[in-house]
Amino acid sequence: MTAMTLLPLSPRETARRRLLDALRREGPMARVEIGQHLGVSPASVSDLTASLLDEGILVAEETADPASGLIRGRPKTRLYFAETLGSVIGVWTGFNRIELRLVDSAGRNRASRHVERPLRSLGAEELMDVLAGTITAFAEETGARDVKAVGLACQGYVDTKDGIVAWSPVLGARDLPLASGLGDRLGKPVLIENDASAMAFAITQRNSDLRSGRTACLMVGDGVGLGFLIQGELYRGARFGGSEFGHVRLRRSGPQCRCGGRGCIEAYLADYALHRDAQLIDHRPAPTLLLPSEGAMGAIVAQARAGDPALLNLFQAAGEVLGDAVGILIQTLEPDHIVICGPGTRAMDLLRPSFEAALDSQTIPELRALAAIHVVESSMDLLTEGVVMQALRELDLDLARLKAA
Amino acid sequence: MTAMTLLPLSPRETARRRLLDALRREGPMARVEIGQHLGVSPASVSDLTASLLDEGILVAEETADPASGLIRGRPKTRLYFAETLGSVIGVWTGFNRIELRLVDSAGRNRASRHVERPLRSLGAEELMDVLAGTITAFAEETGARDVKAVGLACQGYVDTKDGIVAWSPVLGARDLPLASGLGDRLGKPVLIENDASAMAFAITQRNSDLRSGRTACLMVGDGVGLGFLIQGELYRGARFGGSEFGHVRLRRSGPQCRCGGRGCIEAYLADYALHRDAQLIDHRPAPTLLLPSEGAMGAIVAQARAGDPALLNLFQAAGEVLGDAVGILIQTLEPDHIVICGPGTRAMDLLRPSFEAALDSQTIPELRALAAIHVVESSMDLLTEGVVMQALRELDLDLARLKAA
DNA sequence: TTGTTTTATTCATAGATCGAAGAAATGACC
DNA sequence: GGTCATTTCTTCGATCTATGAATAAAACAA
Structure with missing residues (x-):
């Protein structure tokens, strides 16, 4: 997964991202609410959500908002992520520990686990084999269906755009093409990120x-x-x-x-x-x-x-x-x-x-x-939350470009 | 001069700024060249330059480009800043020295000077009186006609947007409203900036x-x-x-x-x-x-x-x-x-x-x-160059908004 | 049934950019 | 000198994005 976030986005893609980000943070919202939240006109929200519903990324909630029972007028139809979109796995690799997290496409936690495993002593290929194995085992244990992407955070200088670990004290790596190496083994797109950046992203998403x-x-x-x-x-x-x-x-x-x-x-x-x-x-x-x-x-x-x-x-x-x-x-x-x-x-x-x-x-x-x-x-599991959110954002873009092509 | 640069610019204003910046850096250019330089279509350049010519900010050069004598086809008409637009003064205040520079609207140096004068011991009002006096004297000495704005760079933490020196070791100032104080005395808009930022701007404009x-x-x-x-x-x-x-x-x-x-x-x-x-x-x-x-x-x-x-x-x-x-x-x-x-x-x-x-x-x-x-x-005079460039950019915006209103 | 209210969509408009077609200004060539 | 080629510049229509206003939709209230 080349991090396309880092390449310039079209206005449409930017608007789309802002909308999906807001939904993941705030939970299901009606179109009016989205408009107010983003400071965008209802017309624009309607236009955007029409595409997203059409693409099957969002669905309208069947059950009405219980809080709106007393108000009259046309009831809100809240929108949220389709359940059928699959899931994403987030990983953090420490010096001798691997943290794993499974989330659905809305970013909701489904399972998390950690594994004690020294990684420093491993060579590049062995390291990637171990990581791929651990991720696959986690997916199987948790019964994760349809894992669409993997996000991995680790210490060190990580080239998120090209998916390369330029330098890492815990992996002992130099210019390790971790994203493509893991991607090949898992058959899924992999996004990598510096761990502190991932945690910072998670924290700012919450506040x-x-x-x-x-x-x-x-x-x-x-x-x-x-x-x-x-x-x-x-x-x-x-x-x-x-x-x-x-x-x-x-x-x-x-x-x-x-x-x-x-x-x-x-x-x-x-x-x-x-x-x-x-x-x-x-x-x-x-x-x-x-x-x-x-x-x-x-x-x-x-x-x-x-x-x-x-x-x-x-x-x-x-x-x-x-x-x-x-x-x-x-x-x-x-x-x-x-x-x-x-x-x-x-x-x-x-x-x-x-x-x-x-x-x-x-x-x-x-x-x-x-x-x-x-x-x-x-705690450390905010790390996997951060990197999983980033992988979800990339996936959003992939889906949009898939439709466009 | 409230630094409007720091407020969000409209797409039009952004395009306009990029064009004028390029002209100041590169010198006179024909419309085709501007388009190639900025990666913008000829149609857009025509549109933008039409407004700028209309506003009297740019003028078409009368004399043809001598280098194009041998080439056939319609000759280029190069555009550049109108001579009638007035000038701008850039100032740097050090611990005991004031550097001054006069430029025309194209950013070309017209005169520069420095004055030895300890500033640290002065109170706020006295300091601004001295600065205003020095700037006025410089304008008179150099016969500067029609000074449209002043840019001032100094050490310390400078709130460029609101024109306030939040803290400065050389001025001994705390929350000094230097831009408005000088602006009132000179009857002209004043932009202030941290000195290292000004020099950095000048250097990056050159490379x-x-x-x-x-x-x-x-x-x-x-x-x-x-x-x-x-x-x-x-x-x-x-x-x-x-x-x-x-x-x-x-x-x-x-x-x-x-x-x-x-x-x-x-x-x-x-x-x-x-x-x-x-x-x-x-x-x-x-x-x-x-x-x-x-x-x-x-x-x-x-x-x-x-x-x-x-x-x-x-x-x-x-x-x-x-x-x-x-x-x-x-x-x-x-x-x-x-x-x-x-x-x-x-x-x-x-x-x-x-x-x-x-x-x-x-x-x-x-x-x-x-x-x-x-x-x-x-040397220090790159400081005044940097802050003068910034003042010119603000002036460009002012002129645009004046026309729009 | 007929309003009232709130939500959502449609439609025409405005702003920005662009490609393509056309107009303008020159040199080249016969 | 007249025509053509060539390059520059402008104009026009199309596209894309976002918006306000009008309209439609879906409920409750009387």
């Missing part, structure tokens, strides 16, 4: 405030990533990748990072880093870079909350790095919104004092005041 | 490669600023300002910066910083934050090139900071082009070894390779 202006979503979890959106659309750098902000070096000789460098933001804040450093405090065996379980991370956080001074130091240092990172974002991009998200927010109470001190100490107060900072508690 | 994709222009001079462009249009943060990348803190307890903080990028790289630190080496009197003359800076560079070890250390540290700064830009924004520009490039030979070492040591090689780094030697 309309974050879709206007500029929103920087800093995801803290397995790694640290940045998803940056301008007017609700993901920012793309050279080769249409996202950002590798997590691998900005903040301290010249800091702890080891998965990328091979030292002192990266990620090397202080990511789960693997906190877990490793907590192990070192207890003089445990050689640290690994594996993604620790949520249970293990919860134990560390609980121990810190209980007052363990060494662990408190760890979180204090991490909070300081987080403050420095957000400070750089503010002074560089001056976003309207900064969202701190991902599993790492579980320890936000421990991070916050040093986070705010570091942030305030290095930003110009007038500029600091312009950015609203949101903390959104979100 | 078409830099107008596609994402271009980050790091200006090193009186201060350090970032102008970031996406597809040739300036990136705007919250409140429609640019970036204050120069005040990103790189070293936790580095040298004093004009912004009041310590260890900012600017505090190592700006002319005032290098000059101050060079003075300190020689145990000269208390350092000031004044902008040193080009002569003084040239002397320091010459002395370093001659092998002065203390000065070489200074430039080595500055180069390292430059490398760190560019590294952050690459990993955060992954631009297609990075331009290092401004008077600071005069010492690029001294900066380069430590610059490249620092850059390579902290960027992921695969990502580092995606960004082309350009060094553009450019």
Whole structure:
């Protein structure tokens, strides 16, 4: 699945996308409501929905809206995605874990699962075999019928347009044509995306405030990533990748990072880093870079909350790095919104004092005041949600172009 | 002059702007050439140019293109800006210097000048009186007839849309309504812009490669600023300002910066910083934050090139900071082009070894390779060129809307 | 049955762009 | 000098998108 989103869209395609996006976010709507929601005339909505009904993408709901029982006038006929359109699978690949999600064409969750599986040591072909196998097994287990596309999110610099992983610390890959490799194995279109971008997309889809202006979503979890959106659309750098902000070096000789460098933001804040450093405090065996379980991370956080001074130091240092990172974002991009998200927010109470001190100490107060900072508690499955939404959008376009041809 | 550029433009206005921009960049062109240049049909060009000729913005050249003497067929009639449209003044305000430039409506330079004048100590009203006086005097000296607008660039966070300087280290201003204040005094529309953004705009207007994709222009001079462009249009943060990348803190307890903080990028790289630190080496009197003359800076560079070890250390540290700064830009924004520009490039030979070492040591090689780094030697007068171009663009829009009303 | 109200569609219009046909202005050639 | 070829520019009709206004549709209310 070449990400056609990134190529210029015709006015019709843009309008169509806006309509379908709104329906996925808001649920079934009548034509009038769609018009009001999008700021478009009823005539245009009628025209657009006529094509979409004709193509079988939308269907009119049989049952009337129960809430409208008391109002008189012609009842609304709400429109929604046809059940017969099939489903889409979203995947996230971490250092040693694969998360999977099955959704229908409306984006509603049907099943989700995760599998523990180290991926770093695998060669390119083996990696793609394992992923294809895992996805196929998931589809079979869940009885997924008619899977139309697969979306996959992973850490690293991902060329979403051409479907190539240019660089990834968790896959150990260089210029890996993952989309075509998986696509060939599965016989379906595959869209790939940077994981922080995927989560940022999911979060902004859920909050309309974050879709206007500029929103920087800093995801803290397995790694640290940045998803940056301008007017609700993901920012793309050279080769249409996202950002590798997590691998900005903040301290010249800091702890080891998965990328091979030292002192990266990620090397202080990511789960693997906190877990490793907590192990070192207890003089445990050689640290690994594996993604620790949520249970293990919860134990560390609980121990810190209980007052363990060494662990408190760890979180204090991490909070300081987080403050420095957000400070750089503010002074560089001056976003309207900064969202701190991902599993790492579980320890936000421990991070916050040093986070705010570091942030305030290095930003110009007038500029600091312009950015609203949101903390959104979100787990890894928001990643699969984000990438699945993107795959659905691409599918919408494919269907339109299929009809046109 | 409320910067209407930042409000959504109608399709007609967008087409009109693209046409006039192309004419200013390329010089007089025939309609066919414009069509080829912009990728637009001859019919559309005819339509647009008819309005522009009608409005008196463009005129057809009387003299035929001498190069086309040998070719047969109907000769081209080249179009260009009417001489009668008046002129525009561009201004840059530094810490203790004002640069001025007068251009005609085609953007051609007519006169330029600079004035030494400390501005930091002035109050808001006094500052605007001084600026208005300087601009009026410049207009009189140069015999500028019919000045239609003024563009002013300065350091700091500038709300270009509403014409307010939200924060500026050189003006000591907070939320200063500079555009309206100057506009009232001069009786003309005034556009204000961050200085690094203005220079970035001028540089990208001169090089078409830099107008596609994402271009980050790091200006090193009186201060350090970032102008970031996406597809040739300036990136705007919250409140429609640019970036204050120069005040990103790189070293936790580095040298004093004009912004009041310590260890900012600017505090190592700006002319005032290098000059101050060079003075300190020689145990000269208390350092000031004044902008040193080009002569003084040239002397320091010459002395370093001659092998002065203390000065070489200074430039080595500055180069390292430059490398760190560019590294952050690459990993955060992954631009297609990075331009290092401004008077600071005069010492690029001294900066380069430590610059490249620092850059390579902290960027992921695969990502580092995606960004082309350009060094553009450019003096302060490219700043006034940039802001004058922007004021001209606004004027184009004003004229169109005047006719429409 | 006849209105009233709200929803949805149809239709004519406006704006923008384009391809193709035609008009204009010149040199080439006999 | 007259005709033709060639290139530039304009005009005209067609297409596409979006809209307001008029119309049709589907209910409830009296």
